[in-house]
Amino acid sequence: MKSILILLSIFFLTVHSQTITVLSPSSGSEITPGQDVTVQLAFGNSLTGVEHVSAVIAMINCAGAPCPIDASDSLGIPLFAGNYTPQYHEQNLPPYENFTVTVPGTLAAGTNMLTVAHFMLVGASAVPVLQFDNVTVSTPPSASSTRRETLIRGRTVYV
Incomplete structure (x- = not known):
């Protein structure tokens, strides 16, 4: 019985040390509505066999309210859904893939x-694992939502 508990705890620690991470944009970065942004997803080195199946990138519109703590209940507006195949690109970074x-x-x-x-899917027995990560980003007011002063027929009008 003890050996089963030890084996399960080792498996648990192995799975949880291998996580996906959003490298870019970093937390607090400014992103502009309607513009393209490069999302860099990294996955740390793995001692256990891992088969990456897919990734979903989404955006939660907090609309002035506090953002949720994590995205395990709702991902928000999907921006990408598809294959995820991280590769080594630089010696000082873990394997990653960029998505625009x-x-x-x-x-x-x-x-x-x-x-x-x-x-x-993790290990020889292909244990299914679903992980989440998130970063909070700053969004400036769009040009159409800011008040501008315009002179029309000698009067100042705010639009």
Whole structure:
């Protein structure tokens, strides 16, 4: 019985030490609605066999309210869903893959959350594992939502 508990705890620690991480954009970065942003997803070195199945990148529109603590209940607006195949590119970074996504034009100004879900199979017995990561990002007010002063027929009008 003790050996089964030890084996399960080793498996648990191995799975949880291998996680997906959003390297870019970093937490607090400014992203502009309607623009493209490069999302860099990294996955640390693995001693156990891992088969990456897919990743989903999404955006939670916090709309002036506090963002959730994590994205395990809802990912938000999907920006990408598909294969995830991290590769080594630089010696000082873990394997990663870059994705270019378009930030929704309807994103509220303020703090919003970029979320990631990652599905993989771990070990020889192909244990299914679903992971989440997120970063909060800053969104400036769009040009159309800011008040501008315009002179029309000799009167100042705010639009």
